[in-house]
Structures are given as structure tokens and as C-alpha cells.
Amino acid sequence: DPAHQINVMDLMQRFRRERNTTIVMVSHDLNLAAMYGDxxxxxxxxxxxxxxxxxxxxxxxxxxxxxxxxxYVDESPLGDVPRVMPVPKEFLRD
Known part of the structure; x- marks a missing residue:
């Protein structure tokens, strides 16, 4: 769920900073990757x-x-990172 996603990502980010190391993560969540990935x-x-x-x-x-x-891609209201949304066909306007 979203709370666990953020908790895990915050934990990994803190670990990365404290250890001055690199973390490789595989994700299909483009927005989460944009928020946390350098x-x-x-x-x-x-x-x-x-x-x-x-x-x-x-x-x-x-x-x-x-x-x-x-x-649909715009700038996230949370900061200088892209926000990404797939557009369902019913929302397409030609």
C-alpha cells in the first residue's frame, strides 16, 4: 500500500545517505522512481x-x-520531478 511504499523508500534513502552508497531498484512505478531516483x-x-x-x-x-x-506528463506539485499518468482511451480527445 502507499504508506508502506513510502516507508520503504524513505528507509532506503536514509540508508543510502548514511552509508554513502548506491542502491539499484527495479520498479514499474514511474512516479515513485522519479521522486526517489537520482x-x-x-x-x-x-x-x-x-x-x-x-x-x-x-x-x-x-x-x-x-x-x-x-x-500525460507534467511537473509534480511536490517538487521538480515529472509526474506521469497513462491516459485511458476514453479520456483521449483528438
Whole structure:
């Protein structure tokens, strides 16, 4: 659930800072990755699509090409990170 997600991510972030180490995490939650990741690696069919900061990796066109669906990307109201939402077909306006 969301509370556990945040608790685990906060714990890992604190561990990373205290130990001055790198943590590699695999996630399908793009928003959580954007909030906590310094660098993201976007994959498709086992290959690397893009590596960089959340702002560099989580662009609308890049995500649409990778996932094959329409995406809405804006800046999160929580800070300078992208907020990503897949757009259901019923919400599409041509």
C-alpha cells in the first residue's frame, strides 16, 4: 500500500545517505522512481531506451514510444520531478 511504499523508500534513502552508497531498484512505478531516483534507466524488451535523470528519461514522447500508449506528463506539485499518468482511451480527445 502507499504508506508502506513510502516507508520503504524513505528507509532506503536514509540508508543510502548514511552509508554513502548506491542502491539499484527495479520498479514499474514511474512516479515513485522519479521522486526517489537520482538516475533512471528506461528499458523496453530487455534493451536500454534511455539513461539519465528523471527529467531526461520521463518525457512524454519517450514514454509513449516505450509503452505504446498515450501518456500525460507534467511537473509534480511536490517538487521538480515529472509526474506521469497513462491516459485511458476514453479520456483521449483528438
Amino acid at each position: 538516475r533512471l534507466l528506461l528499458l523496453k524488451d530487455g534493451g536500454i531506451v534511455k539513461l539519465g535523470t528523471p527529467q531526461q528519461v520521463l518525457g512524454k514522447e519517450q514514454l509513449e514510444a516505450t509503452y505504446g500508449c498515450r501518456m
